[in-house]
Amino acid sequence: MLDRLAKVVIGRAPLPGRKLTVTRSLILSRLRSHKVNIKKFVFPGSDSTSIQRAALKISGNDIEQVVLNHIKETKGFSDLKPRLLAKIRDIFLPRGQVSYVISSKGNYKKEGGYRNYEVEFSVDGKAIRKVSVRTYLKIYKEVYVARNTIKRNHIIEESDLLKIRKNVDRMPREYVTDKEQLIGKISTRTITPSEAIQGNTLADPPLVKSGDRLQIVFETPFIRLSAPGISLAKGRKGERIPVKNADSKIVVFATVKTRNIVLVN
Missing domain, CATH: 2.30.30.760 (SH3 type barrels.)
Incomplete structure (x- = not known):
C-alpha cells in the first residue's frame, strides 16, 4: 500500500515563495484515479491545507538599485542620469548562497538613450533566474556649438565657438568637448548657429595653396x-x-x- 501511495502525485511543488492549496477532495480524487480504496483513509483537521515553499525574497527595489549603481560605476560619466522605464517586481529564490551578474544586452552606437540590462541570479553557483531591466540613460556634457553661422571653408577661430552644457545621449559621438581640436580647422560644410560642431564636419586646412x-x-x-x-x-x-x-x-x-x-x- 505504501508503495502505491508513494506514486500518487497530488500536485506540483510550488515555486519558491509561492503557495499551493491542497483540498481533501483533490486528495481523494488523486487516490481514486490510482485505484486506491479511499474508505480506508481518515483525514483529521481542515478540508484544505496550504503549502508554502521556503524562499529568499529579493525586492524589486533592491534589483533596481544595483542596476542603477552598476550603470553609474561602469559608464564613467560625471553627469549621468539613468532612469528605469518599468517597475521591477519582487522575486523569490531558493535558499542558499545568492550571487548575481549584471550584463548589458544589445549593441548601441550612441553613448546614452535606451538600454536593456539583465540580472542573472545564481544560488550555490547554479543559475536560477534572469530579470530584465529597461532603462534610459541621459548624459550631459559641455560641448562646443557654433556661435553664429560658420560658412564652408572657414578657418575656425575661438570667437566662432560657444561652450554649452548639452544633453548628448541621442547625439552622434562626433561632438567635440575640447576647443583645441577645433581651432585652426576648416569647415567642410555650413554649420548653423547653436549646432553642435562635429569632428567629421572639419578638416585640416591646406598647408599649400595653388600658385605657392x-x-x-x-x-x-x-x-x-x-x-x-x-x-x-x-x-x-x-x-x-x-x-x-x-x-x-x-x-x-x-x-x-x-x-x-x-x-x-
Whole structure:
C-alpha cells in the first residue's frame, strides 16, 4: 500500500515563495484515479491545507538599485542620469548562497538613450533566474556649438565657438568637448548657429595653396637634391599634389611636408 501511495502525485511543488492549496477532495480524487480504496483513509483537521515553499525574497527595489549603481560605476560619466522605464517586481529564490551578474544586452552606437540590462541570479553557483531591466540613460556634457553661422571653408577661430552644457545621449559621438581640436580647422560644410560642431564636419586646412612657391626635394640616406617649384593645386600635409619645376618646367607629383617643402620619390 505504501508503495502505491508513494506514486500518487497530488500536485506540483510550488515555486519558491509561492503557495499551493491542497483540498481533501483533490486528495481523494488523486487516490481514486490510482485505484486506491479511499474508505480506508481518515483525514483529521481542515478540508484544505496550504503549502508554502521556503524562499529568499529579493525586492524589486533592491534589483533596481544595483542596476542603477552598476550603470553609474561602469559608464564613467560625471553627469549621468539613468532612469528605469518599468517597475521591477519582487522575486523569490531558493535558499542558499545568492550571487548575481549584471550584463548589458544589445549593441548601441550612441553613448546614452535606451538600454536593456539583465540580472542573472545564481544560488550555490547554479543559475536560477534572469530579470530584465529597461532603462534610459541621459548624459550631459559641455560641448562646443557654433556661435553664429560658420560658412564652408572657414578657418575656425575661438570667437566662432560657444561652450554649452548639452544633453548628448541621442547625439552622434562626433561632438567635440575640447576647443583645441577645433581651432585652426576648416569647415567642410555650413554649420548653423547653436549646432553642435562635429569632428567629421572639419578638416585640416591646406598647408599649400595653388600658385605657392616652394622647394621640391628629393632625398635618400646618402643624397639630398632640391629645386624651386610652383604648386599647381592646394594640399594638406601628407597629400600628393602636382608641382612644376620652375627651372625645367617639368610637372611632377610630390607629397606635402611643410608649407614650403614637398617631397618626390
